[in-house]
Amino acid sequence: xxxxxxxxxxxxxxxxxxxxxxxxxxxxxxxxxxxxxxxxxxxxxxxxxxxxxxxxxxxxxxxxxxxxxxxxxxxxxxxxxxxxxxxxxxxxxxxxxxxxxxxxxxxxxxxxxxxxxxxxxxxxxxxxxxxxxxxxxxxxxxxxxxxx
Amino acid sequence: xxxxxxxxxxxxxxxxxxxxxxxxxxxxxxxxxxxxxxxxxxxxxxxxxxxxxxxxxxxxxxxxxxxxxxxxxxxxxxxxxxxxxxxxxxxxxxxxxxxxxxxxxxxxxxxxxxxxxxxxxxxxxxxxxxxxxxxxxxxxxxxxxxxxxxxxxxxxxxxxxxxxxxxxxxxxxxxxxxxxxxxxxxxxxxxxxxxxxxxxxxxxxxxxxxxxxxxxxxxxxxxxxxxxxxxxxxxxxxxxxxxxxxxxxxxxxxxxxxxxxxxxxxxxxxxxxxxxxxxxxxxxxxxxxxx
Numbered sequence: 001x002x003x004x005x006x007x008x009x010x011x012x013x014x015x016x017x018x019x020x021x022x023x024x025x026x027x028x029x030x031x032x033x034x035x036x037x038x039x040x041x042x043x044x045x046x047x048x049x050x051x052x053x054x055x056x057x058x059x060x061x062x063x064x065x066x067x068x069x070x071x072x073x074x075x076x077x078x079x080x081x082x083x084x085x086x087x088x089x090x091x092x093x094x095x096x097x098x099x100x101x102x103x104x105x106x107x108x109x110x111x112x113x114x115x116x117x118x119x120x121x122x123x124x125x126x127x128x129x130x131x132x133x134x135x136x137x138x139x140x141x142x143x144x145x146x147x148x
Numbered sequence: 149x150x151x152x153x154x155x156x157x158x159x160x161x162x163x164x165x166x167x168x169x170x171x172x173x174x175x176x177x178x179x180x181x182x183x184x185x186x187x188x189x190x191x192x193x194x195x196x197x198x199x200x201x202x203x204x205x206x207x208x209x210x211x212x213x214x215x216x217x218x219x220x221x222x223x224x225x226x227x228x229x230x231x232x233x234x235x236x237x238x239x240x241x242x243x244x245x246x247x248x249x250x251x252x253x254x255x256x257x258x259x260x261x262x263x264x265x266x267x268x269x270x271x272x273x274x275x276x277x278x279x280x281x282x283x284x285x286x287x288x289x290x291x292x293x294x295x296x297x298x299x300x301x302x303x304x305x306x307x308x309x310x311x312x313x314x315x316x317x318x319x320x321x322x323x324x325x326x327x328x329x330x331x332x333x334x335x336x337x338x339x340x341x342x343x344x345x346x347x348x349x350x351x352x353x354x355x356x357x358x359x360x361x362x363x364x365x366x367x368x369x370x371x372x373x374x375x376x377x378x379x380x381x382x383x384x385x386x387x388x389x390x391x392x393x394x395x396x397x398x399x400x401x402x403x404x405x406x407x408x409x410x411x412x413x414x415x416x417x418x419x420x421x422x423x424x425x426x427x428x429x430x431x432x433x434x435x436x437x438x439x
Contacts, residue, residue, distance in 0.1 A: 016196075018192045018193045018196055019193060020193045020194075020297075020380060021190065021193075023189070036360060037360070037361065038360050038361060049357040049358065050357070050358040050359075051200065051204070051360070051366060052358075052359070052360040052361075052366075053369055076200070076366070076370065078196070078200050085200075087196055087197055089294070
């Protein structure tokens with residue numbers, strides 16, 4: 001993680017979203033907001049050094065006027081004045097999410113949660129419901145944007 | 149002397165074998181390409197994570213975390229990474245020989261050794277032997293994903309924290325090049341590699357760093373993650389090495405089959421000619437006798 005401050009255009013941030021499978025995003029952006037475990041936070045260029053874990057949530061970034069959304073499931077963020085690195089176990093861009101599948105998995109998770117069972121099963125169902133809802137939400141953002 | 153028919157059969161059978169080995173070689177080559185790509189694309193994550201963890205470990209006191217602390221205990225676990233399928237040359241034999249040697253050596257030093265195995269071949273091997281198998285993960289290489297590494301990492305860290313073993317080594321085939329695989333033994337727990345690498349690089353000149361939650365808690369979540377990524381890396385390396393080994397082995401097999409076909413064909417033709425010559429001699433001899 002060399003300090004790439006010199007190569008980043010001024011007023012921009014380099015955002016890198018990395019998952020174990022690949023480098024998902026590597027772009028210069030203007031603004032980022034991310035779901036930290038202890039509260040959502042926003043990052044503008046020149047932010048101080050900051051390291052935090054992430055919870056299941058929505059990552060949002062802006063390039064000029066264009067808004068981008070992603071779902072992020074667990075991970076952490078390393079923020080430096082010119083660069084933000086998000087390491088996530090699972091991350092998906094809004095445009096990659098299949099809305100129908102997301103809806104189906106919400107329904108499935110809700111049903112599993114209702115059925116109950118062992119505490120561990122309920123917990124699992126709760127987490128998958130949270131994940132599914134998030135994916136649905138992120139995907140719908142994109143649709144709304146499309147209509148606007 | 150074998151009959152002509154049996155020679156013809158033999159040639160046909162070797163030809164069939166050659167077709168199969170050729171196909172297997174091609175499949176292995178395609179899979180190898182994919183495995184190599186996966187290694188490459190998993191690198192950014194591993195590197196970034198290592199940097200962050202290293203950076204954190206420098207700040208938080210080293211003894212603070214159980215995964216970093218050396219223990220006095222004499223219980224050693226060896227994680228053996230083999231393949232699920234055979235026909236890949238000496239791939240599994242090399243690993244298992246090295247593993248057996250390692251176990252013997254450490255047992256002789258009075259350590260209590262246990263084994264955990266990934267890959268069906270290794271499971272079969274150790275089941276027939278006297279070493280205690282603590283855990284096995286057969287059949288994960290067909291659809292290898294990060295989740296396998298998560299599972300594996302979670303189990304191992306849990307056992308480590310419970311004191312089932314005090315140190316963990318891994319033995320696996322490192323993918324050096326298509327022609328070369330190297331058996332490597334690495335110590336994974338307690339995590340030591342951070343220190344060595346950290347000293348090579350000047351510490352990042354950073355003043356205030358904000359941590360949320362605090363350093364210790366972050367380290368608490370990041371170190372297991374780091375370990376899981378290491379496990380993933382080892383699995384990917386081994387998967388690529390397996391395909392490379394299979395490709396080389398099948399290439400050799402195809403060539404050997406070719407040689408065998410040539411030899412048997414030559415022998416077949418010689419035998420056939422000899423038979424024809426003999427028949428001619430008989431006819432000539434018969435005609436001669438009638439005169």
